[in-house]
Amino acid sequence: MSRRVFVTGMGVVSSVGIGRRAFWESLVAGRSGASLVEGFDAARSGRDRAAQVHGFRASEHLTREELPRLGRCAAMAVASARMALEDAGLAPGALAGPRTSVVLGTTMGEADLMAREEARWIHQGRHAIEGARLAGYGTSLLSVHVARAVGSRGAVLALPAACAAGNYALGFASDLLREGLADVVLAGASELLQDLQYYGFVRLGAVAPERIQPFDLNRQGLLVGEGAAVLVLESEAHAARRGATPLAELGGYGVACDAFHITRPHPEGQGNVHALREALWRSGIGPEAVDFVNAHGTATRANDAVEARSLKAVFGERRVPVSSVKSMIGHCMGAASALEAVSCVETVRTGILPPTIHYETPDPECDLDIVANAARHARADVVVNNALAFGGYDAVLVVARPGCLPEPPGPEGARP
Amino acid sequence: MRPVALTGFGPVTPLGVGWEALLEGLAAGGDGFEGPLKTLDATAFPGLRAAECRAFDPGAILGATGLRNNDRVTKLLLASARLGLAHAGVKRDGQWLAHGPEKAGVVASTVYGSLESITELDRVARLEDPRYLNPGRFPNTVINSALGFVSIWEDLRALNATVTNGLCGPLDAVFTAGLYLHARRADVVLVGGADALSETLAVGFDANGVLCPPGGRYAPGEPGSEGVRLGEGSLLAVAERPESARARGATVLAAVTGYASVFEPPEAGALTSTRPEALLRAADAALADAGLRMDAVDAMLSQANGHPALDALDRCLWDRLPPEAAVVAPKARFGEALAASGALTLALAAGWFRGVAPGPSLRGDPTKTPRTVLVAIAGLHGNASALVLQRENTV
Numbered sequence: 001m002s003r004r005v006f007v008t009g010m011g012v013v014s015s016v017g018i019g020r021r022a023f024w025e026s027l028v029a030g031r032s033g034a035s036l037v038e039g040f041d042a043a044r045s046g047r048d049r050a051a052q053v054h055g056f057r058a059s060e061h062l063t064r065e066e067l068p069r070l071g072r073c074a075a076m077a078v079a080s081a082r083m084a085l086e087d088a089g090l091a092p093g094a095l096a097g098p099r100t101s102v103v104l105g106t107t108m109g110e111a112d113l114m115a116r117e118e119a120r121w122i123h124q125g126r127h128a129i130e131g132a133r134l135a136g137y138g139t140s141l142l143s144v145h146v147a148r149a150v151g152s153r154g155a156v157l158a159l160p161a162a163c164a165a166g167n168y169a170l171g172f173a174s175d176l177l178r179e180g181l182a183d184v185v186l187a188g189a190s191e192l193l194q195d196l197q198y199y200g201f202v203r204l205g206a207v208a209p210e211r212i213q214p215f216d217l218n219r220q221g222l223l224v225g226e227g228a229a230v231l232v233l234e235s236e237a238h239a240a241r242r243g244a245t246p247l248a249e250l251g252g253y254g255v256a257c258d259a260f261h262i263t264r265p266h267p268e269g270q271g272n273v274h275a276l277r278e279a280l281w282r283s284g285i286g287p288e289a290v291d292f293v294n295a296h297g298t299a300t301r302a303n304d305a306v307e308a309r310s311l312k313a314v315f316g317e318r319r320v321p322v323s324s325v326k327s328m329i330g331h332c333m334g335a336a337s338a339l340e341a342v343s344c345v346e347t348v349r350t351g352i353l354p355p356t357i358h359y360e361t362p363d364p365e366c367d368l369d370i371v372a373n374a375a376r377h378a379r380a381d382v383v384v385n386n387a388l389a390f391g392g393y394d395a396v397l398v399v400a401r402p403g404c405l406p407e408p409p410g411p412e413g414a415r416p
Numbered sequence: 417m418r419p420v421a422l423t424g425f426g427p428v429t430p431l432g433v434g435w436e437a438l439l440e441g442l443a444a445g446g447d448g449f450e451g452p453l454k455t456l457d458a459t460a461f462p463g464l465r466a467a468e469c470r471a472f473d474p475g476a477i478l479g480a481t482g483l484r485n486n487d488r489v490t491k492l493l494l495a496s497a498r499l500g501l502a503h504a505g506v507k508r509d510g511q512w513l514a515h516g517p518e519k520a521g522v523v524a525s526t527v528y529g530s531l532e533s534i535t536e537l538d539r540v541a542r543l544e545d546p547r548y549l550n551p552g553r554f555p556n557t558v559i560n561s562a563l564g565f566v567s568i569w570e571d572l573r574a575l576n577a578t579v580t581n582g583l584c585g586p587l588d589a590v591f592t593a594g595l596y597l598h599a600r601r602a603d604v605v606l607v608g609g610a611d612a613l614s615e616t617l618a619v620g621f622d623a624n625g626v627l628c629p630p631g632g633r634y635a636p637g638e639p640g641s642e643g644v645r646l647g648e649g650s651l652l653a654v655a656e657r658p659e660s661a662r663a664r665g666a667t668v669l670a671a672v673t674g675y676a677s678v679f680e681p682p683e684a685g686a687l688t689s690t691r692p693e694a695l696l697r698a699a700d701a702a703l704a705d706a707g708l709r710m711d712a713v714d715a716m717l718s719q720a721n722g723h724p725a726l727d728a729l730d731r732c733l734w735d736r737l738p739p740e741a742a743v744v745a746p747k748a749r750f751g752e753a754l755a756a757s758g759a760l761t762l763a764l765a766a767g768w769f770r771g772v773a774p775g776p777s778l779r780g781d782p783t784k785t786p787r788t789v790l791v792a793i794a795g796l797h798g799n800a801s802a803l804v805l806q807r808e809n810t811v
Contacts, residue, residue: 045546065684098678107558111534118538121619126460131623135687135796138527139559140580144797148681155677156799157588158580160559168577175595196538199546200554255601257576259517259567262555271573274518278601390555391564393576 002236003408005174006246007399009088009232010342011080013190014329015051015225019083023339024346026328027354028375033329034211034223040195045202049210051225051330052193066149071110071136074145076228077190081146084186088232089244096151101182102143103157103173104230105165105189107334107390109139112194142190146230154182163296163331164387165189166229166338167395171253173233178408183238189338190228197333198224204263206300212331214297214324214356215304215370217363222298225330229338231345248345251382251398251405252282258392264302265388269310275394276314276386283398284406285382287315290398292353292383294340295368297324298331303388308366311386321378323371327357337387337395344385344399351380417675417705420594421661421668421808424504424654425763426496426606430467430647430750433477433495435503438763442772447749448647455488455648456615461622463630467647467751468613478569485552487536488612489529490562492650492756497522497566497606504654505666506604507570514664519603521575522566523593524610524652525585526559527754532614533557566606566652574602582795583719584677585609586758587803591675593655603660608762609755610650621646626723637720637727637745637778644722647751651759667808670766674706674804682798690725692732694800699733699792702802708788710736715768715786716743717761718778719793721752729794734779737790742780749775758793765789765805 012019015033016026026033033051042048053076059067061079070078081102085092114137120128139160147156155176161168166189173187201207201224208221239246254275258266265272280287296307311322325343332339343354352375359372381404385397398405427434430448431441448467452458455468474483474491477498483491501507506514533556540548555561560578567576575596579589586609593607611617621627621644628634628643635641661668676698682689703709716737720727734743746764747757764774768789773782792802 069685069687102679107560109559114531114534115538118535119542122539122542126619126623129619129623131620131625132687134620134623138580138582140582140585140795140799141797143581144679144799147679148798151681153679153681155588156581156679157677160578160580162558162560172592172595175599179595195546196534196541196557199541199549200537200551200557202546203549203551203554205551255575255577257521257564257567257573259571259573262561262564262568274573389560390558391560391576392567393560393564 003178004236005177005250006234006236006239007231007248007250007345008234008239008244008246009084010345011083011087011230012342013053013056013076013080014227014339015053016329018055020087020342027325027343028352030355030357031328032357042198045199047202047207047209049223050193051223053226070145071113073110073190073192074142077104077142077230078145078149080188080228080230081149081186084230084232093151095184098153099183100152101154101176101185102147102152103169103185103187104143105159105161105169105334106139106142106191107160107162107165108194108197109142110137112192113137146186150186161393162389162391163333163336164389164393164395165334166336166341167385167387167397170341170397171395174250177233177235183235185233186230187233188230189335191226191333191335193224193226211358212299212327213358214299214327215363215366215368216359217361219299221300222331225332227332227335227339229335229342246402248348249400249402249405251400252279254278254396256394260392263390265306267306269306271392271394272310272388273313275396276310279396279398284409289382290320290384291380292347293320293322294344294383294385295322295324296386296388297326305365308368311368319369321353321371322368323354323356325354337385341385341397344383347380347383348399348401351377353378353380417591417594418598419658420597420655420672421658422653422670422762422766423656423661423666423668424500426500426503427651427763428469428472428492428495429649430469433472434499439767439772442767442774448751449645455613456618461618465645466613469649486565487533487556489526489610490565492610492612493562493566494569496650496652497570500606500652500654501570506654515604517571517573519574520572521602522563522572522606523577523579523589524563524608525579525589525755526609527582527611528617529562529611530557530559531616532612535616581799581801582797583754583758584793584795584799584801586755587793587801588677590672590803597655597657605655606652607655608652608759611648611754611756613646613648618646628722634722636722636747637718641722641724641727645751647753649753649756649760651756651763653762669808670769671806671808672803673806674702676701676705677801680798688796689798690729692729694798695729695733695792695794698800698802699790702804706804711738712788713737713790714741715789716741717764717789717791718743718745720745721747733792740780742782743778744773744775744782745778746775761791769807
């Protein structure tokens with residue numbers, strides 16, 4: 001049985017565009033999704049900008065039955081899933097049944113729902129809380145809503161792995177396919193911009209005043225973002241049976257934990273190096289095969305320096321092109337690496353490396369080949385999607401042009 | 417799934433902290449509902465009875481320092497990790513006795529793990545000023561934070577994953593740990609789940625009208641039960657590949673040999689479901705995964721929690737068991753502890769294999785030592801997962 005896993009469709013909700021084509025056009029053009037925060041008083045925290053999604057109207061994507069049942073985070077996930085199905089050439093209902101699974105990531109899930117009930121509790125007393133609404137809270141609900149929308153009756157799970165959640169979900173989904181436990185998995189992540197999360201990142205000193213400058217000497221931090229991305233993953237056999245054209249192949253993935261600090265990465269990138277090497281090894285390739293790295297690139301001082309060190313440790317003196325699309329879409333937390341996986345698929349599909357905008361002054365600590373300010377045409381057969389997260393999580397995913405990776409190695413074997 | 421050996425347990429429960437204490441607590445036959453509550457203001461909930469881990473002293477297990485900014489669910493998981501690794505003979509007094517940090521990981525679930533912290537910080541932001549948020553406590557609002565701390569405290573570097581699927585999540589965590597073990601991503605994985613009592617949790621359950629009223633009949637799985645009593649706790653089991661456990665001479669306390677997770681959508685317009693289809697399908701598929709049929713099950717850990725509709729759903733599954741199979745209701749003694757309930761089934765099954773009945777009988781003779789225990793959990797949203805646990809000599 002082939003262990004290959006293909007991406008055959010993608011759906012996106014982002015601050016720079018709805019739908020994968022609009023999203024990719026914006027990334028290639030170097031458009032920023034940053035704006036003043038709407039919906040809550042961000043300025044109370046001392047910062048006021050974010051990469052917020054303004055153009056998303058749930059009613060355009062959800063049924064009347066779904067609209068009152070879903071919060072914004074789930075609505076973005078369901079919208080992305082529907083777009084992904086259409087992109088994959090799958091009619092509504094085509095995936096109904098027990099061989100379809102859903103695996104999504106997030107950090108906070110439907111956090112605004114909890115915040116609204118919390119506000120009622122504070123201002124009107126606990127008897128004002130609407131109990132039925134609380135049943136809609138919980139990270140696993142995102143996957144449930146998507147499963148209902150597409151008719152999935154297989155495993156329906158969530159992997160809330162903070163800022164690496166998208167890669168965790170995509171990696172786990174590929175395991176389900178390679179183990180023969182599903183034919184199709186809708187995998188990705190969703191995150192909404194929410195006040196407590198925003199204030200918390202400001203208090204951590206991680207939020208920039210105006211713009212995001214990954215790997216720049218004068219970087220001042222991240223802008224919180226929001227959005228969702230869902231990818232249709234299929235086993236090779238299923239894709240072939242229905243005559244689907246793969247957009248890309250998912251290679252192996254690597255996961256590790258720094259076990260060092262809850263918010264700061266290990267200073268030598270211990271876990272990240274491990275995850276990078278494991279992802280390559282599980283893809284059956286060495287570092288010389290990698291054409292481009294989609295960096296985690298949050299633009300915080302600690303992350304970018306450590307990530308540069310990790311990439312040096314894995315790729316040596318070879319200057320692999322590196323970019324951070326967070327410079328445009330912000331740090332979408334749980335959704336970040338899913339959105340960036342979409343960017344990686346587009347990169348291998350088009351041979352265009354998306355830029356890191358606002359890159360002005362090289363940082364000697366981040367001595368990398370940054371794709372600075374303008375997209376670059378280059379060979380992009382094999383790309384790496386790097387993600388680090390709260391809790392010391394590291395998750396790395398390899399994305400490749402179909403036919404460019406060897407047959408995936410079996411599940412067993414020693415670590416590299 | 418390929419079989420997974422469970423070689424140690426770190427339970428923090430209302431009936432005992434640590435494996436031996438848990439078995440003693442079970443054998444003594446009491447429940448966790450006696451005594452005043454410490455984790456929430458009971459005056460706001462007159463007559464509330466909940467199974468709190470009253471004997472849990474984090475400092476006694478973890479030391480006096482380093483816990484200031486951790487919330488309760490994190491402390492529960494940290495204690496479970498420390499206890500579980502020691503019980504399995506993997507790590508004791510900070511020294512690795514088997515495996516090592518680069519081959520060790522943790523996979524666990526929680527339903528509302530960060531709820532207490534979210535409420536706490538949200539109140540600061542709303543009633544005071546967002547600039548007063550304690551950045552040292554903000555990470556606790558992120559659901560995977562608790563497991564991140566487990567990795568930091570125990571130096572578990574191979575992997576770290578939080579898996580959520582409502583009440584079913586701990587069973588899915590076991591499957592995930594098995595995937596990672598057999599893919600050689602790790603040689604030893606702590607696996608389980610936790611949830612903590614908090615005022616927010618009590619308010620939420622109260623708002624949904626599912627709590628057993630003061631003086632009401634609380635009898636999970638039995639007719640006439642009037643509602644749910646809350647519980648809390650944590651369990652991390654030590655999971656290994658069977659050959660790896662044998663190679664180091666570990667005692668296999670239980671083996672996980674089958675798993676399934678499925679979904680059946682609720683009725684249109686409804687958010688929750690009490691239909692039995694998913695539960696029954698998950699149980700059948702998990703048994704098939706283990707190469708067994710329903711007639712091989714000689715014991716079941718019911719997830720009945722006193723809520724009439726959910727108990728009725730659970731009862732649909734007992735009706736399909738062989739007539740001699742024993743069914744017990746652990747939540748009659750531990751309360752509804754959410755992810756901790758699902759995780760605790762791992763230790764309860766292992767204890768049962770050693771002749772310790774894990775709860776009051778709903779049918780059959782629980783004093784007979786079983787060979788095959790079925791755990792099947794229905795979530796509230798149409799999701800269901802099931803595990804098959806067998807005695808050590810089956811792997």
